[in-house]
Amino acid sequence: MKRRSFIQKSAAAGAAFSIVPSFVLGGVHTAPSDTLYIAAVGVGGRGGGVVRDLTQYGKVKFVAMCDVDDKMGATSYAMHPKAKTYRDFRKLYDNHIKDVDAVMVGTPDHTHATIALPFMREKKHAYVEKPLTHNIYEARLMAETAAAQGIVTQMGNQGASGDGIRIAQEWINAGVIGKVHRVDCWTNRPVWPQGFKHITEGQPVPAHLDWDLWLGPAAYRPYNENYLPFKWRGFWDFGTGAMGDMGCHIMETPFKALQLGFPYEAEASCTSIWSGDFVEADYSEACPPSSIVRLKFDSPSQGDVSLNWYDGGIMPDLPSELGEGEKPGDGGGGSIFHGTDGIMITDTYSANPRLLPSERMKDFKKPNETIPRVKVSHAGEWVEACLNGKETSSPFSYGGPLTEAVLMGNLAIKAFQYKKLKEGKKLGDWDPYNYPGRRTIKWDGDAMKVTNYDEANAWVKREYREGWEL
Incomplete structure (x- = not known):
């Protein structure tokens, strides 16, 4: 068929x-x-x-x-x-x-x-x-x-499906750290090559792989070992970068606990890769090696909330309440919740909330359990x-x-990377008057539309290879 x-x-x-x-x-x-x-x-x-x-x-x-x-x-x-x-x-x-x-x-x-x-x-x-x-x-x-x-x-x-996110949500609901106005999230991703030049050379397709089927809705390109396995995450045609890989884990706790919904604004800053003498690497298809993304939400329970995302080795400011030798989050990342009455830190996957300074935990009386726990695995629950x-x-x-909230951050990243090219120029050509710059993206979530930068609306939906349309 x-x-x-x-x-x-x-x-x-x-x-x-x-x-x-x-x-x-x-x-x-x-x-x-x-x-x-x-x-x-x-x-x-x-x-x-x-x-x-x-x-x-x-x-x-x-x-x-x-x-x-x-x-x-x-x-x-x-x-x-x-x-x-x-x-x-x-x-x-x-x-x-x-x-x-x-x-x-x-x-x-x-x-x-x-x-x-x-x-x-x-x-x-x-x-x-x-x-x-x-x-x-x-x-x-x-x-x-x-x-x-x-x-x-x-x-x-x-x-x-873990207990940690439910505990964190109960602490937020009980007002343990007051109204939350800012959350800093970070990850150790990417842990794959990312931010390099366009791959121009094709290689023989291994006998165990159907490359055309793997491409699916993406435009055809020759096979190259730099795409598989796992490294596809760094290419916009296939993956969603560090934020797409880990955002649905790390942003899960603030998104649920703070009832965040659609962001109304996003902006990003990204690092660049250079090769030769001041020649910028081609970003038309590769995610940046590191980025900071700032999302703004209107929370029904907290009011205006800023969520800041850091990846590629960039970290948020360490709270002064963090003790000597103490680390925020775990090795893979985490979140720092800044409230009017204190700070709460959660880990990458399990959440596992704790308060800062750590002395607060000694006499801390945890709020009553109000959210039912899942007694089985995430897959088992399904x-x-x-x-x-x-x-x-x-x-x-x-x-x-x-x-959608996670991918809204990628819209801001692409807007930072994007540059209109003069006729006859190609992406990667040095143009000091057309360098990509930081811009704020205004988002109408209900209409699923960027309202202040029309070029970005082209990234809300992809181009599908003929025969693979949804």
Whole structure:
């Protein structure tokens, strides 16, 4: 089936949703309260981790698995030898759409929406790794589709199901540090090569990889080992940079605890790479090696909140309340909450809040537990919600807006990098009168539009390769 007709067919799905799939009524499977039948797409790397999590939790059966890279998918395939295996998810869809209850997507960022949406339109529950999508338009579409189809969804930001974020939220709700007006977030990412020149040379495609399928909706380019594995995160066509990789983890706690919603303003500063004598590296496709992003929100509970993001080795100011030898966050990053009555620090994934100065923790009486704890893993919570109609910690109704906020930061980064070129010049040519500069992006979240810099609206939605349109 051609890609376009495949999408049209999946979009035409229409029957009313029920927790019990239609095929169960025919006796093909055991009752849905016993087993969740899953199609898994992207089962190497992080996707392989989700397969392990789901396998360890139990109550699941992998009907079919798919990965464009045989080598990357090998471990998951061996773990579930009875599952049918594919390179092309469209073939999996054609052969098994009636056999599964749900889809797990663990592919690179640029194919999340492309793969998940056809299954979601057929009312299949969905687990999709973070960031939910590659661009803001896709995040909005995923959330709207999940709501319209009434399906159970979960974004793969695992800390959302942990106790730490709930404890931090209870402290904020109890006013332990007063009204929060600023949050500084940082990460040790990128931990992959990022910010270099355009790759011009192609290499032979390894036999274990289908490069064309890996590219999916992205424009065709020759294969090069500098893209795979994992290094794709530093290229705008495929990844979302350091902020996209870790924002849905680290920004999760302030986003939920402070009820942040859509940012109304963003700006960025980025470092540059130089080669030769004052020749700027080509940023038309590569994320910068490091950046600072400043987002502003109007919180219904806190008022005006500034969230500042730091990556690539750049760190926020250390609070004077931090004692000698004490470190903010953990090795991978963290968040510092500045309130009118004190400071709170949380870690990268687990949150684990603590107050500054640390002496406050000695006699600190923790607020009463008001938010229910999740007793299972993040993946297990999704399984239980699919089988028993429960809620998840990061449904697309929440994960979508969180992803939009993160990707809004990338709009500001691109605006900083972007420069209009004089006729005959190429990106990378030195032009002292056209150097990219810091600018503030005004955002209308409801309209999904930049209101003060029209060029940036081109980045809200990507250009899709012919045949791969959503």
